[in-house]
Amino acid sequence: MTGQLAAREPSVREFEATIERIEGTEVVLSESYFYAESGGQPADRGTISGTVVVNVQADADGIVHTLAEPIDATEGETVTAVIDDAFRTYCMRAHTASHALYGAGRRLLDDLGYGGFDIDEQKVRVDFTTTTDIDDEVLVDLERLTNRAVWESRPVSWEAVPTAEATAMDEIAFNTKTEEGAMAGSDEVRVVTIGAAADDDDPWDVAACGGTHVRNTAEIGPVSVLSRSNPGEGMTRIEFAVGPTGIDRLAEVHGAVRSAAGAAGTNLGDLPETVSRLRSERESLREEVNQLTSELISRELAAFESIQRDDSTWAIGTLDGFETNEVGDAARDAAGDLADVIAAVGAGNAPYVVVASTGDVAAGDVIDDVTAEFGGGGGGSPTFAQGGGLSADPAAVVEYLRTGR
Secondary structure (H helix, E strand, O other): OOOOHHHHOOOOOEEEEEEEEEEOOEEEEOOOOOOOOEOOEOOOOEEEOOEEEEEEEEEOOEEEEEEOOOOOOOOOOEEEEEEOHHHHHHHHHHHHHHHHHHHHHHHHOOOOEEEEEEEOOOOEEEEEEOOOOOOHHHHHHHHHHHHHHHHOOOEEEEEEEEHHHHHOOOOEEOOOOOOHHHHOOOOEEEEEEEOOOOOOOOOOEEEEOOOOOOOEHHHOOOEEEEEEEEEEOOEEEEEEEEOHHHHHHHHHHHHHHHHHHHHHOOOOOOHHHHHHHHHHHHHHHHHHHHHHHHHHHHHHHHOOEEEEEOOEEEEEEEEOOOOHHHHHHHHHHHEOOOEOEEEEEEOOOOOOEEEEEOOOOOHHHHHHHHHHHHOOEEEEOOOEEEEEOOOOOHHHHHHHHHHOO
16 A cells, blocks of 8 residues: 555554664654645654654655654664644645545535645644635634534545546646655555535545545534635635634634624624624715815815915925824915915924916926925925925924925
């Protein structure tokens, strides 16, 4: 058969083997049920003769176990190895969950391909290549169908299939880049199948895979989608959790939804409609506030002192409590009607200046003169410019605009 002993017999947690080679903290055994890091699944943890195993890798000589310290044993000696049960079980559940998620993707996504996979202690990553836009609705459906496959207690099995036969089967998902343990230079491919449910004749998912798996999807437990991102063109990355992290995530989301419903004064079923209505009302209020703010600024601009300077009419004054962009919009609208040049100075320790002009007086030149005199920075076009961070009292800036000195 193909692949590692750990993948063939994932229930083994303790075994005896002979030490074939010791090089420093690296140990090779006559056989090993430790899973060597491969295809996105991390290496097993555990001990050999009581010494902690910190890493497991596969090379041409077999499975190499890296220990935390030199082992108190010699080559040829039989030792007892113990695999960390909790971490192995977690990896089995997480890896099978990724297959269940891919099976859900088969039912929801077009032109589906497998782009990558990874397990860490808190979450699992699966990369899909697909032409389907995985929006929020699709993401929820992926999570729902994955958990449905878990609930249906579908059997999980694995077998070695001749490579030529496997590659000819359209239903098998291949990702030879990240699932190298499935091929391992053999004439056979290890195929993992999530089978049919009691009321369903079709298998949920069939994939070439060299990892460890549970024997039934019910062993996975709840699957909670954490995030979605786009690591590359045409690819969608989905991160999810199983076990305690997944349970805590589901509780967190449920609590947040209930809290939001309470704050909105509605129930869970009506929350989307209520949020949509509140958003619409907020946008209407924002437009109303913006309109009132614009009208108020226009009134204050109209109250500016009007002077004659360089054969042009200037309206100059200070404003307090308005943002630069709000003042700029109102000044642009008023230029030409209220005066040829409108110069508004913001009150504060580092005042801003907004200048709007009909173009006969270049607004950008005015800002350049002001910032040269008082510091700060800014610029713009002949008809509109603005500057900020001036080291001056607003009254001094107004006086400079009135007199040019």
